[in-house]
Amino acid sequence: MMQSLINSSEEHLSHAITSLATVEFSQAIYDWLRRCFEIDNCTILAFYQTRQPELFFSHTNVKQVHERMERDYLSSIYLLDPFHDLHVDKAEDGLYRLRDCAPDHFHRNEYYAKYYGRTTMIDEICYHARVARGVSVQLCLGRDRSSGRSFSGRDMEVAQRISTIACGLMKKQWSNLSARGDYTNETLVKNLQKKLLEHREISLSKRQCEVALLILRGHSTISIGLRLGISPQTVKVFRKQLYRKCEISSQAELFSLMSRYLAS
Structure with missing residues (x-):
């Protein structure tokens, strides 16, 4: 009788917890989150101080979302990403939405025209966690042309409610990362x-x-x-x-x- 009270998201959260410290964790936390609310794509990466970001996981329904990730984004223009500013500014752990972080002319700049706009992304949120000194891990979740919709108010409520769990798991998984130097x-x-x-x-x-x-x-x-x-x-x-x-x-x-x- 008690088993019937456990829903799909709770089962996947349990799997994410038991997958900690294994290579299965990134897939497991993504599987949990996409059962909490609708997600079109996911990117998990680490920002360091004086070297390029490290990509841990990516999934998308639309090829264009990650098509130029390694060639363009990870090589240099991540430095223009509003979410990267969270790392530079040593932002508190938690949930952030791109539209709230982005500068006032973000949709008019060349980074948006040459890169971000071509990903077909409509809306994006991220769980930002400072996992170690000089290292931030971001779990980014997006809505793109495959759904054609932004995150709803209910989606954001759910995402916010579970943010401490998501960030806590991320900190536990990647606490062994390290970075030298300082970055401002x-x-x-x-x-x-x-x-x-x-x-x-x-x-x-x-x-x-x-x-x-x-x-x-x-x-x-x-x-x-x-x-x-x-x-x-x-x-x-x-x-x-x-x-x-x-x-x-x-x-x-x-x-x-x-x-x-x-x-x-």
Whole structure:
């Protein structure tokens, strides 16, 4: 009689728990989550300090979602992803939704046009867990063209309710990961300055480089000003100087120039 009270999601949660410390865990936690609410795709990866992310698991119904994951995303442009900012900012463990994390002009920037928009993604959430010093693991769940719908209010309620369980399991599974060094936006700025000078003989000031990165991430002039504590007019001056030094005239050209030098 008691057995009939156990539903499918609870059975799969039990399997996820017993799969801890095994190679089956990623599949098991995904199987549990997709029985809690509808999911079209899943990506599990780790962000480190001074090296590229590590992909643990991916599943999708639509090929385009992960088609350019390894070639483009993991190689460099992950640094423009709003979810990666959670790692840089050392965000608290929990559930995050892309639309709440993304800059105000995210859907207008080149990262979205050249990469994210082509994944056919409609909505995305992630469980973010700081599993060890300098390491964050994110379990990202998406809705794409296969369903054509965003996560509903009920979906978000369920996802939020189980977030402590999901993050707790992630921390337990990947607590053995480690990273050397420290990583901040200032680190990225210095790396980008150095590479542009070495490879293109372009000498940018720290502020010009900061403005460039915020443009690439999808921040408007007003948003950049708020982030850097300067006026919108001053932002326009820095952007004009940036474009002149780089001998470009558009955000598309800025993305083309800098995307290859983002990763250290």
